[in-house]
Amino acid sequence: MTAGRAVRVALYGALAALYALHQDAWFRHDPRIVLGLPVGLAYHVAYCVAASLVKLAWPAGLETDGDAP
């Protein structure tokens, strides 16, 4: 497997993992306050940051065919 392909597979894996992590059954009925917010909300705020970080790691040139980033 080439380095580029390995990165691609890792990123797709990270996207799939993020998609799965969106289904937060573990906090569904949890009313605790974490970082000043209900934990169910704090979790999804952190999730937004994680989604941004995954995309930050997205290398230029992936999926490009010469025309797109």
Place this chain on the structure above:
Amino acid sequence: MTLAVLVAYLGCVLAIGLVSHRFFRGTGEDYFLATRTIGPFVLLMSLFGTHMTAFSLLGASGEAYRTGIGVFALMASSSALVVPAVIFFVGTRLWAVGKRHGLLTQVQYFRARYESDGLGLLLFVVLVALVVPYLLIGVMGGGLTLTQITGGQVPGWVGGLVMTAVVMAYVTAGGLRGTAWANTFQTLVFMVLGAVTLAYLLDRLGGLGPALERVAAAHPELMVRGDAVPPLKLLSYTLIPLSVGMFPHIFMHWLSARGAASFRLPVVAYPVCIMIVWVPSVVLGVLGHDTFDDLRGPAVNSVLIRLIEHHAPDVLAGLLGAGVLAAVMSSLDSQVLAIGNMFTQDVVRHYGFHDQMGERQQVLAGRLFVGGVLLLTYLLSLVTPTRIFSLAVWSFSGYAALLPVALAAIFWRRSTRAGAYAAVVTVAVLWIWFFSVGGDDPTYTVGGTGVMPVAVMFLASIAAVVVGSLVSRPPSEATLARFFR
């Protein structure tokens, strides 16, 4: 004083549109796509400002007031993952094809890719029809904001009319460049003022912790996702942000990008931008119970504005109200421009009316069409009691279910016009059916299972495009050579 601040704000936005007119190069590509010169920051602000509307402020806070914090997972964090992915996988490719072939509209792309005039016309009708509820959200939200924030000085029908007129004026003057600039300004305004609103109102409520404790004591169900958002509903809601791949106004902004690299910032920053806008909306929506505990039905849309009006002094209320107007207008303008562009390019020019009409008459025809759509929307806004959140979900669901048509066009060489027809007709029929059954019920899911109609429509759309394509003749080699390299 509040009214004066709002009028000054509307004047600012109008001025931006008029100034941008000085940069107009006199061509259709410049008017509709700013000659494809939009860089990363303005592209991010345009895309984000266009996507976020009254839905994200008034609708989200209203839904949080009604059902609690679960609304953030339903729409915000799912969008944080899905929307940038769609921009990356779909938007960049369509931008590249659009630039290569000089495309100006979404319909032009599908008509050429699927070798069908009829499909283009059908898509034009469906895409414009689905934009009406989206426009309705903006007109209703703008009217509601102006009425509420001025303490009834400006009636709802006047508010909606004034805002629509301002948008028409600067879109007409500035085209996409004016719209992108105004969007950038307005997106910054509503992001900053959203944070200011949250900080100010939390201070007035005695701090986040105590306010949450009071609401939790009276309404513990609002502090958890709980039964308001069961797992199947949460799962099927993740399909709704796919709608961004089929919005005509988002497509238009994709085509305006200066280069492929312009997409990188929007892809990376989108999730954080969503968080910045939605956290204040959801938190304040829940905390609305601390001040008003008796809002029901469409009145929940106004909880954020009521909080501002109740707690903020005159000038600040005007500024915060301007933030809401900014979110509303930054969507309305792109929608207006996109459907005007589609009508001019895909109907007037494509069907040869330009032979009988001068340039000015074509532009007039486009404006009359937009005016007609806005008039219809405006009249509907006077009689529609639906909650903003529900209305948005129906509109987004329709667009999301059409995405397989675009995905097949981009990624599947074997996809054909018959498959695309089958998918569009399937989605249209299912959408009308589901809307007739559950349009009035904000808790509607398919058969009470928790599955949102978008999931059924999306899967049916995939099946239709696959089966329709496999049983029909493949596209011509010339078309494949044009769209696949």
